[in-house]
Amino acid sequence: MAFSDKVSKILYGGDYNPEQWTPDIWEQDMELLKQAGIDVVTLNVFNWASLQPSEETYDFAELDAAVKRVTEQGMAICMATSTGAHPAWMAKRYPEVLRTDFEGRRRKFGGRHNSCPNSPVFKQYAKRLAGKLAERYREQKNIVLWHVSNEYEGACYCENCEKAFRVWLKQRYGTIENLNRLWNTRFWGHTFYDWDEIVAPSMVSEHFEEARSMYQAITLDYKRFNSDSMLANYRAEAEAIRAQIPDACITTNFMGAYKPLDYKKWAASLDVVSWDNYPAEGADPAAIAMNHDLMRGLKHGQPFLLMEQTPSTCNWLNDNRLKRPGVMRLLSYQAVAHGADTVMFFQMRRSRAGCEKFHGAVIDHAGHGNTRVFKECQALGMELKALGKEVVGARVPAKAALIFDWDTWWALECSAGPSVRLEYLEELQNYYRALSKLHIPVDIIGMEDGFCGYELIAAPLLYMVKDGVSERLEEFVRAGGTAVFSYLSGYVDENDRITLGGYPGKLRELTGIWVEETDSLPETEQNSFCYEGKTYSAGLLCDIMHTEGAEVLARYQEDFYAGTPVITRNRYGDGLSYYVGTRSGEDFYLRFFTNVCKEKGLRTASHDTVETAAALSEKGIEMTVRKKDGVEYLFLLNHSGKKQELAVSVGGKDLLSGREICRGEMFAVDAAGVMLVKVFV
């Protein structure tokens, strides 16, 4: 049973740590949370040291009491397993549970996310704890979610990890000869004759800086291995829970576009995706939106959970600005607008001491509800209560997709060359932002996902083309789809080995071009091109290419490659394949995708034309749509910081204000305002 089917409204709540407080505070909290409309709390996130005071002993009394107290309030529980930080006694007795860092230093007890994922001791006790919790609370019916560990992150480089890495490699490559071939170890005399000769790639072996490696194939596999190691940790706990509670809904909280973990691979092992949204103040709304869409795409469009956000301020940014009045609500609805079925906070009550005592909470150190933040939380709680079952479980009807791939991200950014300034996320955001400004619903998918049902697939920086992907892209375009590629695409296989014969390798026939060379421009230099009569910038990397069937849409205007193609379009079967051979500016991507979308007749969220949709973006309005049982929900989110007047091509009723709007009628949305329009059919 999907999470959305279990709940009768958008759940509202978040992390609560009764273990940090005395019982009298618990009572005050319950009262305040009830006032705020909180109906779910996440318990037991960092509690291992209390639950297991020694190797032989477990003690659940305090947690029992907390569960009981919360249950009496009629709240649902998201039960965490506490394995995000091991106890100090364990680190003392078994130093192997501590990580060895990228500099080769064995760490000591401290912080959190501190366990080596390949420590047998950690693995044994983490799994055992998850099992014991599930056994103890399996009859606790208000546990709607199991939350394994917390924000898995980082990596370990210890000897246990090295040993496990070798086993992982044996499973992947079978023989050392095969590994040598696929790692191309003849380069720099790296031939391995025995698995034991292989060490973890780090600052004391293959890396010349944290991100950059001298041996990409090894680094790439270690990143896969590390992600898989933590996934194995997650799965072990999930299995221990499932063994007790077969229909448990199990998750762990992701962190958006978090590089070290291949969430796409993880998602298959989660019953529902949940994530923690902590944008920096002033972050581009499209960058936040892209994270939501990425999270939604991990499980093929299934609604996800907003597990954490701050009600007011973070503590770990350089400048921890307050969320301005209304902004917490706005960002909450933005999550829902992109597919979230919960709105949850870190945290219910602000800690008294420790790293996060400056982090915002629903209940502040003041301890009462007479604060701006509490009142905003309360107002939202009432609104969500009134909304009821509306929207819950609704899907985003996207016909456009953006390909996002962790392997590609890793490979591109651990390379030596062609430019240190190339960042995978930045390029994908450029493409996503244009589609977002046109209010075209977008799915973010993996290159292994099905392409069927989409009309447009954007695949910028498709540097790595895994087996079968080029064939499936060809099939997609041949059948009438539109594909968009960028510079530095089609270069390598899954081991970061170049596809010989000319770039973009396996995408060459589909794009109808051959890229001979790529120029790398310093930050202070630009080339340019003319596209539809207007000049746009070209920078960072400039492909110098020859067409092999493609039509030239724009040519460079400067330098020795002036006059050579930079933007091309190739007719392939019944479809079109675009190639954008450089990094351009926001104005270009908007214009380019306006044309691509018009040509393809893609529907905007509001059924407006793309030009009208773009005009709304000028006003700082984000527009998205979710759909359920034939009903469309149109979200209008005002990120502009001031009141805006607008109209849309559909009519409906704003579920938040109760106001009806007519097709084409002008209406106003306040600064930080939100409309959730149930569209009239």
Place this chain on the structure above:
Amino acid sequence: MAFSDKVSKILYGGDYNPEQWTPDIWEQDMELLKQAGIDVVTLNVFNWASLQPSEETYDFAELDAAVKRVTEQGMAICMATSTGAHPAWMAKRYPEVLRTDFEGRRRKFGGRHNSCPNSPVFKQYAKRLAGKLAERYREQKNIVLWHVSNEYEGACYCENCEKAFRVWLKQRYGTIENLNRLWNTRFWGHTFYDWDEIVAPSMVSEHFEEARSMYQAITLDYKRFNSDSMLANYRAEAEAIRAQIPDACITTNFMGAYKPLDYKKWAASLDVVSWDNYPAEGADPAAIAMNHDLMRGLKHGQPFLLMEQTPSTCNWLNDNRLKRPGVMRLLSYQAVAHGADTVMFFQMRRSRAGCEKFHGAVIDHAGHGNTRVFKECQALGMELKALGKEVVGARVPAKAALIFDWDTWWALECSAGPSVRLEYLEELQNYYRALSKLHIPVDIIGMEDGFCGYELIAAPLLYMVKDGVSERLEEFVRAGGTAVFSYLSGYVDENDRITLGGYPGKLRELTGIWVEETDSLPETEQNSFCYEGKTYSAGLLCDIMHTEGAEVLARYQEDFYAGTPVITRNRYGDGLSYYVGTRSGEDFYLRFFTNVCKEKGLRTASHDTVETAAALSEKGIEMTVRKKDGVEYLFLLNHSGKKQELAVSVGGKDLLSGREICRGEMFAVDAAGVMLVKVFV
């Protein structure tokens, strides 16, 4: 007997290292130093390896000769103990004497300040050496001062330190349960069940950057422990000296506002405070002055010693500018103006090789007295000789105090949030600078010091309020005193635990406000407020507050909290309590304190009005006063770089030029000029 009572003039001299030179050079040096009016030399600062050539052997012959030679010249001696750098043989035989650094690396022999303060071997031999020196030279009557070690600094994170830390904690907390409670270890599952589970907080445990910790309570206690460990080193040596020479005057050279060591706590164990003044070229004179006042305040206003300054240039700055002609003299008198009873240099003769061969000295590599620097030193030497007993032992009659606290400094700057740009010293300097520009004599005191006798206490960033402090502040204000507080005050107790119930915690009643939230602005953003008809900037952190009895002096002008209070004044008993809820600019602090001082009728150094005093500051004139036996000494220091005309409200005689000045008469002070006016009663 206080140091000041032992001397018949301002002593003049500094570090001399005969061990680096041959006897013929000694002879030249004696001749030159005599010419320069030098009457005290510091011997034996880095001599351990020579004094103790092996574990079993001591050899004082060379030092005997140096002492004899210096004594024959009639000079006084400041005898150092040489324990600032251990011998290489000791590091080789007992690696435990070497420190383990913040990265967890055991260091090797090298540099200086290189000993682990908790190494039993180091402690044993350091104490023994101090004792042997005292025993040998106890009859050497011209030793006016014992100088233990040298510029204690840094920290160690080795296993011996960890073990000693646990003992220190046991003494502080008694039980592990009490420690868990006061460290709030329920946060992030940090509960300790055994003292041995506790490790030193460092980059391999609790820190995410050098300054910032994930567990403030642990970091805070480790800083206390490290400071205490070195203090114990100091005390052990001091006791060994005292055992031989009961009336020895013992000190070690401090370094101004040096963060790692709680000098306030140390000062009780020193007979006299001495310090090394190395401002960067172009440093704000008020920042230097604040260091002097801080040093003077450590022992409740007792005169201190200027132990080191460079006669010309440093070697360890990025750009080691020469002190311009006259500046060495100006800075020497600035020290005296703030309470120094010696003027001493590092160093007498410039080293031939090693780290400091580019560091200035009285006698340069040229080896003769025909240099600008030597001649300036000589002129000052003559002047100090002529001055005789004047000023020596005089006190600064301050009615205003600034609270400075190492624990608060540590706690604030190891936090995660609210702003990485918040620096304790910078804020205190803002407050100090305003009072300095008004020429109001200021004592810098600890929060444990008595408040009695002051009329104004400024306590910016009083983030930590130790037990009893708020009560004593209330008593001070109730009795008619004026207190000034800033944003981010009253937050925590001595363990960095928030005082619950609303900020500023224990200062809430005294200030008559409740701070609900604090906004953290990036460097590029500002709010503003209008105070007495003029607009001033507000930035960094902006408290959003409610008055609870206080009067509003200024309100924010922008953003969603426009119109809320930012500057308040609360009448409490017979006194006033001000609260400045943000970081503003220099113009504001000057205006603000002008009003506060006027209201309070505080006397400036020259008995001018505060407005007149501020006008002198515009000319770059610093003015201070010292007082002895009813005599007032007024110091006028021209930092402006050019000649200035001025007048003051007192008459007297300039002891340096012999010139008399009348009350209100205009007179000139040269660029870098100094006047030391003995005020007519």
Place this chain on the structure above:
Amino acid sequence: MAFSDKVSKILYGGDYNPEQWTPDIWEQDMELLKQAGIDVVTLNVFNWASLQPSEETYDFAELDAAVKRVTEQGMAICMATSTGAHPAWMAKRYPEVLRTDFEGRRRKFGGRHNSCPNSPVFKQYAKRLAGKLAERYREQKNIVLWHVSNEYEGACYCENCEKAFRVWLKQRYGTIENLNRLWNTRFWGHTFYDWDEIVAPSMVSEHFEEARSMYQAITLDYKRFNSDSMLANYRAEAEAIRAQIPDACITTNFMGAYKPLDYKKWAASLDVVSWDNYPAEGADPAAIAMNHDLMRGLKHGQPFLLMEQTPSTCNWLNDNRLKRPGVMRLLSYQAVAHGADTVMFFQMRRSRAGCEKFHGAVIDHAGHGNTRVFKECQALGMELKALGKEVVGARVPAKAALIFDWDTWWALECSAGPSVRLEYLEELQNYYRALSKLHIPVDIIGMEDGFCGYELIAAPLLYMVKDGVSERLEEFVRAGGTAVFSYLSGYVDENDRITLGGYPGKLRELTGIWVEETDSLPETEQNSFCYEGKTYSAGLLCDIMHTEGAEVLARYQEDFYAGTPVITRNRYGDGLSYYVGTRSGEDFYLRFFTNVCKEKGLRTASHDTVETAAALSEKGIEMTVRKKDGVEYLFLLNHSGKKQELAVSVGGKDLLSGREICRGEMFAVDAAGVMLVKVFV
């Protein structure tokens, strides 16, 4: 037999790694390389792991095949020894072969240049491999060059190195007393009583940052020791080769002005100097030229080899710009113009994977010759073929010399003071650039080299004056030569001990000045001086000096030392000695050297006047000359980026175009164009 006598033309080729490719690719490569006019390939650079698959086994079959295949094509071979990277099995079995880095971390297997130079295991097996290769291929007559290891670089700080360092010190200093005296260990109590107490200077002992030391004498000797250690590695391999092939021509590839290795000392052990030229795109042509001249000077003007350059792009720069059309050819001829007798590339074919897959090659991933880069390589190949024996072996007839010294470089830049912004290379480039713009041929020599035959010697930053050097400089000037010195000269001896008595120490009589003090200006400040009626900047460091016989050419205009000398000229015997007491700008150095060269009547490359020569520089034209058997070859290199019209004072025939030019006739040189004029006698 010199390398130049062995070859009948400028050899053309570079690194080729058949071991990375399958035999079918070998065949394609041979065909393409033949088309490109390649006649030499460097084989076996990183092949150790393949040649020695285990401790007991060697396998040369694949290398045999590669040698055979290349030989059949009639190509010459540069045979590398593969010891630039040890095999993984060796690191696993003998961790001692791995380096310990500057942070004290034992490294793991990875990267390259990864061997400890003092590992007995590494030394044994590296030498054995070189011997085996030489034995196997000693009859292979087309091996024109043996290439030991590859780009020796870096340093090791392990215990084996420390032990070897102590042996090295014993040999240098004889007794520990002598070492203590010359290291001035009385400073900071560093006296050593036993050699074993001495440790490697690193971040965990004497350094406070990577470049800067607290004990310069130790750091300086460790740099010497490390350079010597690798030189010993080189020599051991070279001896093993020589034992098999007495007339082998042996080299290793240098890297221009590479700080860690004292190439001047190394050069005596090389039969011919070779180096790898990788300027950043946009690098000043004079900076590249200076590297060439430095390399040529290592063996007293003997022609050198350009061992590596990229045909198109690097991969390890921040921005890896393509070499623009013609630039590869231009830089190739620039190398020849400065004394190169080969033009070689890294690499023949671009690697499929690994760190350098983005590095340019003659044959790209596309795998065919239809690329811009291949065609440019091919065109140059044809040109060099046509050139035949011309130029080969010709010498540069320089009458001006610039002194370059590794010890001085090390000592200056490991110091603490007087300015962190002082860079040895930058200052030397300022002087070199001026002479280059005047087209005065310059030799770059060591201070131990003979001064005889030169008319002008520029010795900026002659901070260290080794034994006998000042006497030889005096002799040079006395006999009529001109010498030019700068600030911060004459300070120290070979152990970085100050020459007492006044700066510039041993150069004081020769320069006729005494430098009393040196001011260090921050980046934002400047002084100035007037020279020949024009004002020039003075910055960074400003000597404040007194003349002692010298004539004052310019005086400071500002600050307290306004009016004191900054540029002086001293007549000494029949010659002149100039002193430039500060860092000035490019305009000054050009004007200054114009005067110095005119006065001395120095001949420019083209026999033009210095003014005419400087005018050509304004057009971006570089001009150099080589001479053989009475024939002069004049090189004209257009770095300006556009076509230039010019004339020169000699007539001759351009060997590249076949065109004749007459004395004084105007002719054009294309952008990136080159003329190689065989001058009519």
